[in-house]
Amino acid sequence: MSKKIILFILFIILVFIAMGVYFLVHQYFNPGRWLKISAWMRDPQAHPEWSVTAGQRCGDAPFLIPTDGLIGYLWADSFRPGHHHQGIDIFAGTPAGQTRVLVAYDGFLTRLPDWKSSLIIRIPHDPLQPDRQIWTYYTHLADGEGNSLISAEYPPGTQEVFVKAGTLLGYQGDYSGDPDNPVGVHLHFSIVKDDGSGHFLNELKIANTLDPSPYFLLSVNARDFRGDFPSCTSVP
Numbered sequence: 001m002s003k004k005i006i007l008f009i010l011f012i013i014l015v016f017i018a019m020g021v022y023f024l025v026h027q028y029f030n031p032g033r034w035l036k037i038s039a040w041m042r043d044p045q046a047h048p049e050w051s052v053t054a055g056q057r058c059g060d061a062p063f064l065i066p067t068d069g070l071i072g073y074l075w076a077d078s079f080r081p082g083h084h085h086q087g088i089d090i091f092a093g094t095p096a097g098q099t100r101v102l103v104a105y106d107g108f109l110t111r112l113p114d115w116k117s118s119l120i121i122r123i124p125h126d127p128l129q130p131d132r133q134i135w136t137y138y139t140h141l142a143d144g145e146g147n148s149l150i151s152a153e154y155p156p157g158t159q160e161v162f163v164k165a166g167t168l169l170g171y172q173g174d175y176s177g178d179p180d181n182p183v184g185v186h187l188h189f190s191i192v193k194d195d196g197s198g199h200f201l202n203e204l205k206i207a208n209t210l211d212p213s214p215y216f217l218l219s220v221n222a223r224d225f226r227g228d229f230p231s232c233t234s235v236p
């Protein structure tokens with residue numbers, strides 16, 4: 001083979017590698033949005049237009065917005081190949097323990113005995129499909145070391161306590177499950193399907209969750225959303 005042909009083949013291989021890297025960076029890391037989230041965390045006052053507010057309701061949506069901050073990561077966002085985010089992440093832009101987390105919709109609260117930072121609320125009748133039961137899952141309510149920021153009224157082992165929309169659950173934190181690796185202070189909120197016999201399904205699988213957009217009347221599905229960050233004006 002002549003040198004020219006070898007160089008040409010190498011060139012083609014390099015072009016393909018470059019295209020692959022470009023695709024991965026855009027698809028899985030979305031540097032534009034990530035940079036904006038970091039800018040928000042450093043100085044939330046600079047971009048009040050990116051923020052949603054705890055207790056706010058978009059139009060006549062069934063769910064209240066559960067906390068203050070920027071909806072940085074959406075449902076179905078992908079952080080790495082093969083992964084899809086099962087909920088929405090709302091970043092306070094404050095230190096852990098300061099930004100309130102409220103109940104989005106009436107239901108029955110459970111906190112498993114080993115849950116430091118998580119709560120789940122059973123909603124017997126899905127407001128959009130009343131013949132089925134759904135669950136709302138709230139997590140990252142602990143500081144980086146794993147000290148819980150959940151209200152003292154809901155200790156580990158709490159079962160089936162009725163809570164009304166707007167009730168204080170606790171505060172946003174940065175606990176990731178690994179004290180050496182805290183995340184940015186935020187609330188992760190997701191809507192989890194029922195297994196049909198009264199138990200919630202594994203919320204780590206996107207197939208077990210629902211797109212929260214119609215519940216908030218807010219465009220939070222990464223497959224559809226275009227723009228900076230969702231707000232009440234970005235109706236699905």
Ligand SMILES: [Zn+2]
Nearest residue numbers: 087088089188
């Ligand atoms: Zn999340």
